[in-house]
Amino acid sequence: MVSELTHFVQGEKVHGRSGVFGDVYDPNTGRVQARVPLADRTETEQIITDAERAQVEWGSWSPQRRARVLLRFLQLVEDERANIAKALSAEHGKTVADAHGDLQRGLEVVEFAAGVPHLSKGEFTDNAGTGIDVHSLRQPLGVVAGITPFNFPAMIPLWKAAPALACGNAFVLKPSERDPSVPLMLAELFVEAGLPPGVFNVVNGGKEAVDTLLTDPRIAAIGFVGSTPIAQYVYSTATAHGKRAQCFGGAKNHMIVMPDADLDQVTDALIGAGYGSAGERCMAVSVAVPVGEETADALVAKLKDRIAGLRVGASDDPDADFGPLVSREALQRVDEYVASGVEEGADLVVDGRGHTVPGHEEGFFAGPSLFDRVTPDMRIHREEIFGPVLSVVRAADYEEALRLPSEHEYGNGVAIFTRDGDTARDFSHRVNTGMVGVNVPIPVPIAYHNFGGWKRSGFGDLNQHGPDSIRFYTRTKTVTSRWPSGVKEGAEFTIPVVR
Template sequence: MTTSTLTSLHHFIGGDASTAGDRTSPVYNPATGVQTGQVPLADAATLTTAVDAAETAAPAWRSTGMAKRANIMFNLRQIITARRGELAAIITAEHGKVLDDADGEITRGLENVEFCAGLVHHMKGETLEQASTGVDVTQLRQPVGVVACITPFNFPAMVPLWMVTTAIAAGNTVILKPSEKVPSAALWLAEAFREAGLPDGVLNVVNGDKDTVDRILDEPRIKAVSFVGSTPIARHIYTTAAAAGKRVQALGGAKNHMVVMPDADLDAAADAAVSAGYGAAGERCMAVSVVVAVGDIADELVAKVSSRMADLTVADGATAGADMGPVITAEAKDRIEGYVAGAAGEGATVVVDGRAGHGTDLPEQGFFTGPTLLDHVRPGMRVYDEEIFGPVLSVVRVETYDEAVELINNCRFANGTAIFTRDGRAARSFTFDIEVGMVGVNVPIPVPIGAFSFGGWKDSLFGDTHMYGPESFNFYTRRKVVTERWPLPSESQITMGFPTN
């Protein structure tokens, strides 16, 4: 394919399209391996222009009434809902996930739009009358200013809707830096926001790579940074931005365990393991990557998971009947298959090998690797210790519940976990004992609904607040406390002591 036939993408700055930047990055359809577009990568001048636009728009947007902001959220929901098939097709074409999964991503993003439509409740402050004689105290929530949202490739619409919508509802203006691998969904959302009534400059989309991210971290006018991605980059963003005095929330990687107790419904557990392990080709930070089989159920459970894997159809995500699409890039495919290739040498049993030529029927073109199942995995193996971020499911065998809890609590990642059991006492003990941020009981992917907030512990989260929901409004606002008294002239006097009640 020649460059002239590629789709030329752009930035969205101050309400206008821009192709500024002296470098570009290719955009592929992972299902074909063919480059479909190219996106400009912002240089220093481009980012400066975007921050200028956000800074210029900030005073008027902060002064915009809450009811008008809420109305924009209602309009946005209506626009996305009416055209969700169009957005899902864009996601599938650039990420590769199947259309049903892309549509599900949109649904979860809309949950936060709906939550933010109630911003008049979330932005309320607090007032204490007569804190002292004739003295009233009011605590206000006010926006931070210009904020940056740096989003990952695996959820091109959902994560921007988790971040950007709350930031805007709270009165901030935004620089959105999507993954350069999947830029089109962010640009689509920017146009939807404008159609919903958002003024120009409140949301700006700046495409870029690591250089652009580093410029965002150095830009003093950007007051807060929200990020989702791998743990090494999350740690870098957190330490760099915090050192520059910015507010930071940086969500990192995961190694999510699903404990299956001896009393569990093994058919239901096997269904859940396949769904949560191989959906979106395992490219989810909440994907189940480790099944912990407790007691003597492992052989039966592995057989049930393996039998279900044989029925999965790996194909272009836009194809009817596809269960799993490709991974995002050829490099990702090679990295994932490198873990599989080394698993046996580490002592794991390769039950199902998803690589081409090992029994899995894969399309000849595109970045496809099939679902892989590994048994007898242990801590210390690379396939256990590291985040693979692909369709590789490992089974760890333990004898007791206590061993399962110890295994999970010793893991450096603590994003999500789940337990499958019929025993209410075991389930309650698990939720109490486990040191993980999000827990499911007979729910394999425990992503909270929009009224709660999303985030893990340990190396899965850097910062003090989780994403979307109530904690997100805390992140995107600052508290101001006003103490006021209206004395009569006759009550005025000089008091040199420290004020007390």
């Protein structure tokens, strides 16, 4: 049976009025499991109006009172964790265990944001001038919006919403129409936790809804995660309309493997980081860079052996290492990239095309693919595949290995595996990417540090979560005050200076 999903407005589920719907597929079977309404401009503008009205009360609450709502939300999500993970897995295709991880990394940012009474404190200077005090305030922006991707339907919405709400803003979420159920579930739990109706809203939609959020003057800031072309479009459009924007795009994450690295550890790291969640992660390692022919030969042999033992299965299969891709289009895209690697002369060591899962023959499954002897000019190295495809680019020496991620157009994350501290320290300082892992394959920072890539992986001056998120969702007001002392000094016609 195909269910009909809703928007979430003013604390309630609201049916779409545009008459336009999108299909939500079950990636395990290839069948439509739900229809999601796609809002038009009028619907989106009304949601912004409702959010603007609700923000006035919410913004007047003390930071500690707002934090208590987040803390109650955390408990409610814990109570519903199993149901949320199951729903996430069923729409996205990642395993249930991976869905739990998706949710957990989002909740960690909620925990961080609950510290807003401290995080949003301003500064104070006593007697900055004779009898003059100066202090600063961090105040909410008003109504802000988040446009989030399909690959983390719990984590990224919470990364955007939690700091925004903690700082006193109203939030309009436009999630991916491919897997919108979890954001709707989270919205209900926010209201149950005590969030005033209208402060957190979910509008499902396509380009019309997005463009409304980008151009409506009542939206003060936009947070986006998705592909680089769309990130660049969102950033340029939002900023052209006077909005703050933090937009994160694609990635091509490399792992440098030095000759002294523990190859068993490296193999485990590459298998998990390259093929986990079917490679549908912006922090997935899609390029291995072994230094030296001996290192490369040994690594490829180990990877080939380990790949043979991987289990690709339905997302609710507890023994599956990873599940299906999110859509048939995603599966076709991966197959096309594998074909292009073969055409350009890379050595296809393991071919994951044509993979089927018994009982789920129409599902969107891709097996793991492994390429060796990939060169930097090939498409499978230049472009983000977003699937279970790992490329091995052999480097003759350390300097060549360092150049590969540094000169790539993307600069999201990178890792190096080595036993040598000098090499690791030099690499961390010189590599031209935003996040670095040393013997850590997926260097996603913990919630109280900032997350963000460089170059064409990120647009905007401030990153996600950590201290940057509080700065992004607030504006600073500085107050200079003096109380009359009964002494009349007369008018001054020069600029005030400290005396």
